[in-house]
Amino acid sequence: MTLYIRFAEEIGRILDQLETEGTIPAGLSRRAVSIEPPRDASHGDLSTNAAMVLAKPANTNPRALAAAIAPKLEQVEGVTAVEIAGPGFINMRLAPDVWRGELAEILAAGGDYGRSTAGNGHRVNVEYVSANPTGPMHMGHCRGAVVGDALASLLAFVGHPVTREYYVNDAGAQVQTLGRSAHLRYREALGEDIGEIPEGFYPGDYLKPVGSALAAEYGTRYQSAPESEWLDLFREKAVAAMMDMIRADLALLGIHHDIFASEAGVQKAGKVDAAFADLTAKGLLYQGVLEPPKGELPDDWEPTEMTLFRATEFGDDQDRPVRKSDGGLTYFGTDLAYHAQKAAEADELIDIWGADHAGTVKRIQAAVQALTGGKRFDVKLVQMVKLLRNGEPVKMSKRSGQFVTLADVVNEVGRDVVRFTMLTRKADAQMDFDFAKVVEASKDNPVFYVQYAHARVCSVQRKAKGEMGLEAAGADLSRLDDEEWGLVKLAAQFPRVVEQAAGTREPHRVAFYLYDLAAAFHALWNRGNDRPDRRFLVQDDPETTQARLSLAEGIGQILRNGLSIMGVAAAEEM
Template sequence: MTLYTRFAAHLDAVLDQLTSAGDLPPALNRAAVTVEPPRDASHGDLATNAAMVLAKPAGTNPRALAEKIAGQLRAIPEVASVAIAGPGFINMTLRDDTWRGELEAVHAAAADYGRSTKGQGTTINVEYVSANPTGPMHMGHCRGAVVGDALASLLEWNGAKVIREYYVNDAGGQVDVLARSAHLRYREALGEAVEIPEGLYPGEYLVPVGQALAGEFGDRFVSAPETEWLATFRTHTVAAMLVMIREDLALLGIHHDLFSSEAELQAAGKPEAAEAELRARGLVYDGVLEAPKGETPEDWEPVELPLFRSSQFGDDQDRPIRKSNGSWTYFGADLAYHWQKAQNADQLIDIWGADHAGTVKRIVAAVQALTEGRTRFDVKLVQMVRLLRGGEPVKMSKRAGNFVTLADVVREVGKDVVRFTMLTRKADAQMDFDFAKVVEASKDNPVFYVQYAHARIHSLHRRAAEAGIACTGAADLSRLETEDLGLVKLAAQFPRVVETAAAAREPHRIAFYLYDLAAGFHALWNVGNDRPERRFLVAEDHAVTCARLYLADAIGQIIRNGLAIMGVEAVEEMN
C-alpha cells in the first residue's frame, strides 16, 4: 500500500463515519474522489476533492462538508494540520515522521518499491512493432518498439500479466515483392549481373539471403517460372527477415512472447470464423459501398461486398471485410486477428504509427462487436522520429536501401540512450533525435541528467570509505531536515506515478518523473556547494552523514526502479 492509497483508505474511513452519523447519504458514489499532491506544494502535502464532488449528490454545501471531513482528518496521527481552500478543497500537511517512515518503506521494499497489485488478475496483450517482415528494423519502428516494451513493463509493475506480441504481416502482396527481390539476389549469388528494378526492395540486406538460397537450391530456380519458386522463396525469405528483426530488437533489449503469423491465421480459417460469428449476430451483411466522395473515378462501379456494421459502434461508415475477388481486406484479416488475441486476454493494446490513425475507429468497433464489449481495447498512436546530427538531417543507409537502421543507431549511441530518449516525449508528439544532443553532458539531456544523479549517489559510498566513514546500524532519521524531507516527498510519489501511468497507458510519465527526481537530488547536492554543513558527507557529523546517505540510497533505488520499467540500466560511473 502506497502513502497515497493509505490516505485514500483513511479518507474512506472518514466518509464511512460521516455516513453512519447521517451527514452523508448511504451508497454515495465515491469514484471521483481523489487523494493526490496539491498543485502548489506550499498548500501542503496531500489534497482531496472529496467535499467538492460529494456535496451536490449529498445535497449539502461543499464548504460545510469540507469542515466535517477536515475535523475527522485532523484526528489521524500522521496528520499535522488540515486546511480548507476556496469553496471546499482540503489540504493536509503530514508530520515529518510520516516522511521518515516512507523513507524506511523505500529501503524495505528495495527493488519492489513502486510495484502495485492494482492490475492483479488481469491479462493484457500488448502488440507492438509488428513491422512488415521485409527488411531490418529502421528508426521508424524504434519509437513504437520502445513505447510498447516500456508500457508492457509498466503494466507488469502495476500487477498485470502481460503478453508481448508481434503480428507478422506475411500474407500480403509485400511479401511476394520480397520474394521476387530475394530471387534477384539469388541469381546474383550465382554469378548473374542484376539490376534492382523500381518496385522491388533494393537493400543489400538481401544479399546474404540470396547467397543462402543459392547454397540450398543451386541453379534450380534461375530460369524456372515464378509459380515454381515464389512460395518457397517467400517462406525462406520471411524466415530470414524474422531472424534479422529479432536480432535488431534484441539490441534494444526487446523480446516478444509471441510472434503471430497472418498467413497462419488465414490458413486456419480464422477470418471465416469471425465472419460467421458476426453474420449470426446480424453484424455482417452483403451490401454496396457508397461511391467515393467528391469526383467519382471513371472505373468505379457498385459491387456487392460483405460489410461489417462498424457504424453501429462509432465508425463513420460500414466497412468491407472482403475484396471483390473474395480475398480478405486488411480490415477483415485484422478483425479476425484481434478476435484471436481477445481469446487469451482481458485487455488489448495496440501500438501503431500515427499514419494508421484513420483505421482506429473500425478496429475499435470490431473488437467491441466481437467481444460484446467485454474486452477493453486501446490504440496508442506513435509519431515518427526525425533523425538529426548537429541539427542536420541524417543521410539514409545504403545497406538498408532507403532508411537508417535501428542497429546502426543503437551501436553508435547505445541501447539505454535510445530507449530513454524515445520516452522523453508523449508518444503522439513529434520528436527529433539528434545524435549530438542525446549524448550531451548537460541538464538539457534527460538521459545524462538522470544517469548522473545515480552515478553521484553511487560515488558517495566510495567517498565515505575514503574519508573513513562507516554507517552501521539504523540511521538516525531525526537528523534529516526540512530540505531533506522535501526530497523524500518527491520520492514518495513514485508508486503513485506508476499506478497513474499504467492507468493512462503512458510510460513517458516515468521518464518525466525521474527527471524531476534527479533535479530534486541535484538541487539538494548543490546546496552543499555554498553551505558545507548541508553536504551529504559531513566528516565531523557522523549521524547526519549516515542519515543523508540513507536518503541518497533511497533516491538511487527509486531511480533504478524507474529505469528498470523503461528498460534502461542505471550507470554507476559517468565516462
C-alpha cells in the same frame, strides 16, 4: 503500504463513517476521489478532493461536506493539521515521523517500492512493433517499439499479467514481392548479372545474405524455374530470415516478445471464418456496395458488391469491406479475426501503431467491440521521429534502400540513450532525435541528467564507505533538514506516479517524474559547492552523513525502479 495508499484508505474509512452516520448517502461512486500533493507545497503535504466530487451527488455543498470530513482527518495518526481551502479542497500537514517512515519504507521495499496489485490480475495484451517483415528495423519503428515495451513493463509493475505480442504480416502482396526480391538475390548469388533492381522490388543489400543462403541450400534448382515452383518457398524463407534480423535488432534495445503471431497462420487456422460466422450470426455482415469516394470520382471507379461489416453501428464513419468482390480477403478482414484471437486470451487489448495508421483506428475498434462484447481496446498512436545531426536533417531514401537502421543508432549512441529519449515526450507528439544532443552531458539532456543523479548516489556511497567506513543502515533520520525532507516527499510520489501512468497507459510520465526527481537531487547536491557542511559527506559529522546517505540511497532506489520500468540501466559511474 506506501503513504498515498494508506491515506486513500483513511479517506475511504472516513467516508464509510459518514455513510453510517447518514451525512452522505450510501453507494456514492468514489472513483474520482483522490489523494495527491497540493500544487503549492506551502499549502501542506497532502490534499484530497473528496468533498468536491461527492458534494453534488450527496446533495450538499463542498465546504459543508469538507467540514464534516476535516475533524475525522485530524484524528488520523500522523496528521498534524487539516485546512479547508477554496471551494472545498482539504489540505493536510503530516508529522515528521510520517516522512521518516516513508523513507524507511523505500529502503526496506527496495526494488518493490511502487509495485502494486492495482491491476488485480486483469490480463492485458500489448501488441507493438509489428513491422512488415520485409527488411531490418529502421528508426521509423523505434519509438513505437520502446513505448510498447515500456508500457508492458509498467502494466506488469502494477499487477497486470501482460502478453507482449508481435503481429507478423506474412500474407499478402508485400511478402510476395519480398519472395521475388529474394529470388533476384538468389540468382545474383549464383553468378547471374541481374542488372538494376526493378521498380517495386526491395533493393536493399540486406537481401544479399538471404540470396546466398538460398543458393547454398538449393543450388541452381530454381534459377530458371517458373515462379509457381518457388514463390511460396522463397517467401517463407525470406520472411523467416527477416524475422531473425528483426528479433536481433529488437534485442539490441532489450525488447523480447512473448508471441509472434502470423497473419498467414490466422487464416490457415480458420480464425477468419470463425470471426465472420460470429459477425454473420449477429447480423453484422452483409453484401453491399461502398459509397463512392468523396470529392471528384476517379475515372475508373465503379460500384462493386462486396462483403461489408456494419462498422457504423459501432461509431465508424462508414461500413467496411472484409471481402473483395472477387472473394479475396481485405487486410481488415484478417485483422479483425486476429484481434478476436488475441481477445480470447486477454481482458484488454492495446495496440501501438504509427500515426500514419490513424485512419484505421475507428474500424478496428468497431470490430473489437462487435467481436468481444465491448472489451477494453486502446490504440496508442506514435508520431514519427525526425533524425538530425547537429540540427541538420538526416537524409534517407527508401527508393534506394538507404535508411538509418535501428542497429546503426543503438551502436552509435547506446541502448539506454535511445530508450530514454523515446520516452521524453508524449507518444503522440512530434519528436526530434539529434545525434549530438542525446549524448550531451548537460541538464538539457534528460538521459544524462537522470543517469548522472544515480551515478552521484553511487559515488557518495563508495566514498562514505571507503573514506569514513559508513553505510546508510541505522541512521538517525531526524538529522535531515526541511529541504532534504522536501526531496523525500517528492520520492514518495513515485508509487502514485506509476499507478497514474499505468492507468492512463502513458509510460512517458515515469520519465518526466524521474527528470524532476533528478533535478531536485542535483539541486540538493549543489548546496555543498560553497558550504562543506551542506554536503552529503561531512567528515566531522558522521551522524548527519549517515542520515544523508540514507536519503541518497532512497533516491537511488527510486531512480533504479523507474529506470527499470523504462528498460534503462542505472549508471553507477559517468
